[in-house]
Amino acid sequence: MKLDIVxxxxxxxxxxxxxxxxxxxxxxxxxxxxxxxxxxxxLYRCNCSMCIRKGAITAIVNKExxxxxxxxxxxxxxxxxxxxxxxxxCSNCGIQTHNLRRRDPNTYGINVACINDISTxxxxxxxxxxNDGRNHIMDRK
Amino acid sequence: xxxxxxxxxxxxxxxxIIPENGIEKxxxxxxxxxxxxxxxxxxxxxxxxxxxxxxxxLKLYxxxxxxxxxxxCSICGIHTHxxxxINPKIFGINVACVEGIDPFQLKNVGLNDGENHPxxxxx
Numbered sequence: 024m025k026l027d028i029v030x031x032x033x034x035x036x037x038x039x040x041x042x043x044x045x046x047x048x049x050x051x052x053x054x055x056x057x058x059x060x061x062x063x064x065x066l067y068r069c070n071c072s073m074c075i076r077k078g079a080i081t082a083i084v085n086k087e088x089x090x091x092x093x094x095x096x097x098x099x100x101x102x103x104x105x106x107x108x109x110x111x112x113c114s115n116c117g118i119q120t121h122n123l124r125r126r127d128p129n130t131y132g133i134n135v136a137c138i139n140d141i142s143t144x145x146x147x148x149x150x151x152x153x154n155d156g157r158n159h160i161m162d163r164k
Numbered sequence: 165x166x167x168x169x170x171x172x173x174x175x176x177x178x179x180x181i182i183p184e185n186g187i188e189k190x191x192x193x194x195x196x197x198x199x200x201x202x203x204x205x206x207x208x209x210x211x212x213x214x215x216x217x218x219x220x221x222l223k224l225y226x227x228x229x230x231x232x233x234x235x236x237c238s239i240c241g242i243h244t245h246x247x248x249x250i251n252p253k254i255f256g257i258n259v260a261c262v263e264g265i266d267p268f269q270l271k272n273v274g275l276n277d278g279e280n281h282p283x284x285x286x287x
Contacts, residue, residue: 075260078203112241136199
């Protein structure tokens, strides 16, 4: 019986660890580790003035589940308007890797296409909703 | 018709010529770079793109064969346009940067198989 519990615990832990994913910009100067808790169940593209230009498919992760492991000094941050959100991109290749979200600054939006172990087919097969950032909830009266 | 193309911060601006019926060829691309960029590319001829301001703020990114030129704004990081490897004379523009174009409303967005680029295939 006790052995079953140990096996279950190991399985659970391994499963959790297996969800640590590596995310890189294109040139490879930026490396980020993320812990995705759901299996990319809520993916979106946003139509706000910034994100529509980025074009990236975005997933949300908790702030503590994202760690820049390489290239912090190569990351550039861009802010505008309320300057709550922080949009990070690689200063060398320009790839937008992640952003601190205005809606909830305890979370990051990540560029899903930068996750190394997602195949091109998987990426283009994902179901992606449109987020109405153009009419941001925090700008409504 | 002439339209304005801008990055997000507005430091870079170009004038583009968009056909009355919209850009004929619009697509996403699945190559290692374009999939990360994520934007919808519109293909414009070599005379349909003119830089108005901010050229010095543009950063050029090249890799692999270094034939293609990928430009982004060094302030806001928005990729505005590229000169594709398949024909470096023409322009691939980020359609979302063009005033009045909503990429989510475009009906004819194709998928370019940049992952298997024709110039990388063995003869």
